[in-house]
Amino acid sequence: MQVAPTPSTRDRALERLNGLISGLTMAGLAGIVGFGFLAAVTLPGRAQPTAGSPTGTTGSVGRATIAGQPQANGSVGRRHRDDDQSGSTLPPPAQSTPGPLFQAPVQDPFSVGQGQVVTGGS
Amino acid sequence: MGNAQSSWTALGCRVDVLVRDPARLEAARVAVRRVLEDVDGALSRFRPDSELCRLNASPAHRVPVGHLLGSAIEAALRAGRLTDGAVDLTVGRAMRRIGYDVDFPRVRDSGPLNLTIEPVPGWQTVRFDPANQTVERPVGVEIDLGSVGKALAADLAVVEALASSGTGVLVSLGGDLATAGEAPDEGWWIAIAEDSEIAPEDADEAIGIRGGGVATSSTTVRRWTRDGSPVHHLVDPATGLPVSGGWRTVTVVAATCVDANTAATAAIVRGRDAAEWLDTIGLPARLVSSNGEVRRVGGWPTVASR
Numbered sequence: 001m002q003v004a005p006t007p008s009t010r011d012r013a014l015e016r017l018n019g020l021i022s023g024l025t026m027a028g029l030a031g032i033v034g035f036g037f038l039a040a041v042t043l044p045g046r047a048q049p050t051a052g053s054p055t056g057t058t059g060s061v062g063r064a065t066i067a068g069q070p071q072a073n074g075s076v077g078r079r080h081r082d083d084d085q086s087g088s089t090l091p092p093p094a095q096s097t098p099g100p101l102f103q104a105p106v107q108d109p110f111s112v113g114q115g116q117v118v119t120g121g122s
Numbered sequence: 123m124g125n126a127q128s129s130w131t132a133l134g135c136r137v138d139v140l141v142r143d144p145a146r147l148e149a150a151r152v153a154v155r156r157v158l159e160d161v162d163g164a165l166s167r168f169r170p171d172s173e174l175c176r177l178n179a180s181p182a183h184r185v186p187v188g189h190l191l192g193s194a195i196e197a198a199l200r201a202g203r204l205t206d207g208a209v210d211l212t213v214g215r216a217m218r219r220i221g222y223d224v225d226f227p228r229v230r231d232s233g234p235l236n237l238t239i240e241p242v243p244g245w246q247t248v249r250f251d252p253a254n255q256t257v258e259r260p261v262g263v264e265i266d267l268g269s270v271g272k273a274l275a276a277d278l279a280v281v282e283a284l285a286s287s288g289t290g291v292l293v294s295l296g297g298d299l300a301t302a303g304e305a306p307d308e309g310w311w312i313a314i315a316e317d318s319e320i321a322p323e324d325a326d327e328a329i330g331i332r333g334g335g336v337a338t339s340s341t342t343v344r345r346w347t348r349d350g351s352p353v354h355h356l357v358d359p360a361t362g363l364p365v366s367g368g369w370r371t372v373t374v375v376a377a378t379c380v381d382a383n384t385a386a387t388a389a390i391v392r393g394r395d396a397a398e399w400l401d402t403i404g405l406p407a408r409l410v411s412s413n414g415e416v417r418r419v420g421g422w423p424t425v426a427s428r
Contacts, residue, residue, distance in 0.1 A: 102204060102385060102403045103377035105334035108421035109406050115313025115328035116125065119373055121340025122135045122296030122318040 125292075125306060132158045133166075133272065135296025136318065139283065142290035142306050153286035154293055157279040164190040165271040167214065177257060178214060178265055184258045190278075195250045195257055197380050198270045202245030205388035210359035212243040214264025217357060220364060240362040268355075273337055273383035276300040280379075294318075299336040300379040314408060316342045316371040326416075327408075329423060335379030339386040340371035340410075358391050367393025371410040374400065375422070381405070 126144035128151045130137050139154050141147045166172040173191045187195070198211035219240070248259040259265070267274075272295050280293040280300040290303035292310050297318030301310055309332045313325030318338070322328075329336075341354045341364070358365045372389040376382035385405050389396035397419050400407040406421040418424060 100203075102381050102405055104404050105331065105375050105377055105406065107332050109312075109329035109331050109336075109375050109423060110309070111423035112309070112311045112328045112330040115311045115322045115325055116127070117138045117140060117292065117294050117299065117310075118297060118313040118315050118318050118320060118322050118325055119294070119299055119336045119338045120297040120315035120318035120320065120325075121338055121343035121371060122298070 133162055133275065133295060135272070136294070137296075138292075138294040140292040140294075140310070141283075141287055142304065143287070146287035146289040150283035150287040150289070150291050153283040154279040157282050158275060158295075160190060161271070161275040161278070164188060165194055165267050165275075167217075167266055167268065174265060174267060181261055183261060184256050186254075186256050189255065192250060192252065192255050192257070194267045194271050194274050195248065195265065196252065197274050198265075198267055199245055199248060199250060201270050201380075201384040201388075204384060205391075207245060207359055208388035208391040209269060209384050210242055210245045211265050211267060211270070212245060212247060212259075212263050213357045213359055213362075214266040216240065216242050216359075216362035217266050217268075217355070218264070219362065220357065242357075242359045242362055244359070269339070269383055269387045270380060272296065273298050273300075273335070273379040276379040277335065297338050298379050298383055301331065301333055301335065305332040312336055314338075314373055316340050316410060318343075329375070331375060334375060334377045335382045336373065336375050337379055337383035337386045338371060338373040339383070339390045341365060341390060342370055356387065356390050365391050365393070367391065367396070368411055369393065369396050369409045370412050372396065372400075373408045375406040 125140045125142060126147040127138060127140045128147055137154065137158065139147070139151050141150045162169065164173045167174060169175060173188055177185050177187060177191065195211065201209040202211065243260065243263045247263055248257065248265065250257050276293050276295045276298050277300045280291050280302040283291040283293060284302040290305050292299060292301045299312060309330035311328055311330050313322040313328045315325040339356065341356055354364050356365045357363065367390060369390055372386045374382040374386040376385060385400060385403065385407070389400055389407065389409065392399055397409055397417050401419040404420055407419050408422050409417045
């Protein structure tokens with residue numbers, strides 16, 4: 001029995017999500033040196049730098065960061081320290097799925113008085 | 123806060139859409155609805171016509187699947203790998219065995235629960251070929267994408283909503299949250315609770331985020347009884363039975379809702395060492411023990427109680 005794919009808006013959403021996830025991965029690296037996270041997430045589906053691309057600045061800089069080194073925003077670099085242990089300065093290839101490690105938020109959460117929407121078990 | 127918000131019910135849970143620009147709320151809402159309809163048609167375990175149900179019923183070893191189901195299976199396999207199998211997509215049969223085989227409002231006490239330990243087949247028995255969009259698994263292995271599926275739906279919906287509305291968006295599916303675009307200046311404010319149905323003002327504490335996703339797993343919700351004994355929906359793949367660990371509720375913040383949900387669910391399953399594990403993987407998390415004690419790790423704000 002074959003389960004036929006059903007082309008629809010979801011495929012477009014998947015493509016956009018893949019772009020976002022790639023953007024998040026790049027942003028996690030870029031954030032180490034202060035590159036903006038917003039640029040990655042406000043342009044879903046945008047092309048990401050590919051291996052060998054001259055536009056791979058963010059990936060190259062991020063990978064040069066020393067694991068555990070205090071960062072300007074205090075929360076980004078330490079969680080992506082294991083993304084690459086090869087010593088390569090090439091940016092990572094665009095990914096169709098999230099990377100091999102958990103991806104931390106670009107910025108740690110902060111305390112506020114009262115939420116507008118609830119997270120909880122469901 | 124100047125956000126606009128729309129709420130309704132879908133996928134068996136409350137849906138909330140918040141947008142930074144109130145004039146763009148309708149565009150975001152329509153986009154989220156479209157994605158959720160697609161998700162329901164592809165990933166539902168309770169709709170016989172869903173792609174997932176057809177996959178589970180297929181007598182073929184290798185089955186072509188659509189992009190959405192394929193992506194969800196791929197995400198679930200990654201979750202299995204990242205959690206050493208604490209999150210496992212082959213719990214479908216175990217879920218049926220404990221009685222969770224229909225939409226939750228229709229789950230009934232179906233007699234005594236056979237407490238025989240029966241490990242699930244294991245995520246390693248399932249393979250996804252992204253090039254050919256096919257899934258391979260031993261015939262009879264039942265895939266359940268419940269945990270990762272909803273989180274992926276939130277991630278997909280928020281991206282689509284951003285594309286349609288052009289403004290910063292937050293999407294919550296039953297307490298699994300994803301954000302995209304520019305956050306409000308003060309951030310997105312999230313109330314932290316064990317039950318996503320409570321009012322924000324009744325929550326235990328609140329956090330602000332400027333991006334990424336938040337998810338909570340809890341054994342305090344989706345509970346029912348079997349012959350008078352309480353049962354809940356979080357199955358330990360090692361036993362095929364409901365988890366009985368030391369943490370009853372875990373909330374995690376990550377770059378995506380899928381990662382937050384994966385880590386939160388794995389933490390419940392892991393039990394005793396979950397706090398140390400979450401700290402090791404570097405995700406901000408808040409854990410509530412079975413006796414109500416709260417522990418915060420990985421950058422979760424320490425002064426948050428109200």
